[in-house]
Amino acid sequence: MNFHRSEELFRRALARIAGGVNSPSRSYAAVGGGAPAFIARGEGAYLYDADGNRYIDYLAAYGAMILGHAHPKVVKAVQEAVTRGSVYGAPTEAEVRMAEAIHEAIPQMELVRFTASGTEAVMTALRVARGYTGREKILKFDGAYHGHSDPVLVSAGSGSSTLGIDESLGVPRGVAQDVISIPYNDTEKLEEAFSRHGNEIACALLEPVTGNFGIVEPTREFMEAVHRLARAHGSLVIWDEVITAFRFQYGSIGQYFGLEADLYTLGKVIGGGLPIGAYGGRKEVMSVVAPLGGVYQDGTLSGNPVSMAAGLACLEALREDPGLYSRLDRLAAMLAQGMQEAAHRHGITLSIGRFKGALSPFFLPRPASHFAEAEQAPSGHLARFFRLLLERGIMTAPSKYEAWFISAAHTERDIEITLEAVDDAFRQMAAEGYR
Numbered sequence: 001m002n003f004h005r006s007e008e009l010f011r012r013a014l015a016r017i018a019g020g021v022n023s024p025s026r027s028y029a030a031v032g033g034g035a036p037a038f039i040a041r042g043e044g045a046y047l048y049d050a051d052g053n054r055y056i057d058y059l060a061a062y063g064a065m066i067l068g069h070a071h072p073k074v075v076k077a078v079q080e081a082v083t084r085g086s087v088y089g090a091p092t093e094a095e096v097r098m099a100e101a102i103h104e105a106i107p108q109m110e111l112v113r114f115t116a117s118g119t120e121a122v123m124t125a126l127r128v129a130r131g132y133t134g135r136e137k138i139l140k141f142d143g144a145y146h147g148h149s150d151p152v153l154v155s156a157g158s159g160s161s162t163l164g165i166d167e168s169l170g171v172p173r174g175v176a177q178d179v180i181s182i183p184y185n186d187t188e189k190l191e192e193a194f195s196r197h198g199n200e201i202a203c204a205l206l207e208p209v210t211g212n213f214g215i216v217e218p219t220r221e222f223m224e225a226v227h228r229l230a231r232a233h234g235s236l237v238i239w240d241e242v243i244t245a246f247r248f249q250y251g252s253i254g255q256y257f258g259l260e261a262d263l264y265t266l267g268k269v270i271g272g273g274l275p276i277g278a279y280g281g282r283k284e285v286m287s288v289v290a291p292l293g294g295v296y297q298d299g300t301l302s303g304n305p306v307s308m309a310a311g312l313a314c315l316e317a318l319r320e321d322p323g324l325y326s327r328l329d330r331l332a333a334m335l336a337q338g339m340q341e342a343a344h345r346h347g348i349t350l351s352i353g354r355f356k357g358a359l360s361p362f363f364l365p366r367p368a369s370h371f372a373e374a375e376q377a378p379s380g381h382l383a384r385f386f387r388l389l390l391e392r393g394i395m396t397a398p399s400k401y402e403a404w405f406i407s408a409a410h411t412e413r414d415i416e417i418t419l420e421a422v423d424d425a426f427r428q429m430a431a432e433g434y435r
């Protein structure tokens with residue numbers, strides 16, 4: 001494989017784009033540096049870079065591309081929408097249909113608002129929780145990533161932990177003082193936080209299955225405790241389902257736990273690959289949002305007609321394929337088992353965090369259950385694994401904290417080819433002394 005064109009593009013990018021990338025998660029800084037593969041085109045389960053190299057894609061745009069790339073239905077919807085104009089500054093029927101589709105899938109989202117990104121959705125949901133409760137403190141979990149608004153960058157995960165920036169510069173001390181961050185899956189710390197600050201906590205914000213320090217499932221006890229304690233103290237629960245909603249089943253993953261949140265935030269999958277975010281919940285809570293109430297949120301591109309068209313097409317394609325989620329689950333299980341066996345064959349310590357169609361390799365004896373455990377995985381192992389896979393045509397995230405996503409376009413043959421590459425990569429790593 002050669003990467004000459006990507007290297008050339010990266011040189012130019014470095015001159016004019018801070019760090020050469022528009023999202024630090026795309027940087028290869030944590031995997032030895034150098035030029036990331038610049039992508040020229042995506043089709044189904046594959047990405048093609050600027051040098052013409054083909055990759056089986058498990059990045060899936062960090063979970064957004066559940067149908068694979070350039071799905072014909074989504075492409076057609078986008079083409080049709082854009083010929084009618086791409087933004088008007090006035091409402092459209094597509095927003096209404098999208099809000100109805102979201103409500104049908106997640107009945108707790110009685111009122112919804114669309115934004116242009118998941119970051120905006122979470123940022124505003126926090127404001128809604130604060131406006132509704134009249135309280136200021138937010139409870140979140142260490143290493144969780146909820147976009148890049150100020151409060152959620154306190155002990156943040158994903159790209160920020162990949163680059164060792166768990167506390168971003170530029171977040172005012174006053175903002176950080178109102179954020180309580182504790183370990184995920186730690187019921188004791190949760191009880192302590194509520195018993196100390198219960199009547200000041202506006203909301204608990206969490207991913208119902210974590211996707212940003214690897215795939216980590218909450219224990220049932222922990223999930224129930226979050227809800228019980230929040231209710232008991234008059235705090236709201238926000239489920240950040242930017243990754244999880246429509247990714248693991250059609251709608252919220254909440255049904256899986258038999259619990260309900262007060263507010264939900266969505267993004268990624270619901271935009272079919274175009275910029276989107278959404279937040280919503282019970283009418284009573286959402287009635288604080290302007291022009292109904294005094295919590296302000298706006299946006300030139302909120303509910304953008306092209307994003308709505310892509311999202312509607314994506315949701316329709318998901319509905320038309322009832323076997324999809326169990327297929328993703330089965331392929332992910334096949335991939336996880338094969339990886340585990342390959343690691344075992346070559347004497348490499350590996351465990352897999354998996355929830356349905358998403359998984360993450362941890363170079364640890366056991367999958368992590370909270371961020372501090374995920375942190376212990378040796379970064380060098382993931383960096384080497386990432387490179388060896390890339391050179392073998394497998395695209396994954398350049399970070400030990402990110403997940404692999406199976407899409408509707410992946411086939412069993414893709415998984416087999418991936419497992420051959422994984423076996424080869426582990427053989428090489430073993431020869432180099434990795435254990």
Ligand SMILES: Cc1ncc(COP(=O)(O)O)c(C=O)c1O
Nearest residue numbers: 117118119145146147242243267
């Ligand atoms: C759980 C979660 N919340 C929020 C966000 C932010 O979404 P966006 O990147 O669309 O701003 C992300 C993005 O990765 C996410 O994973």
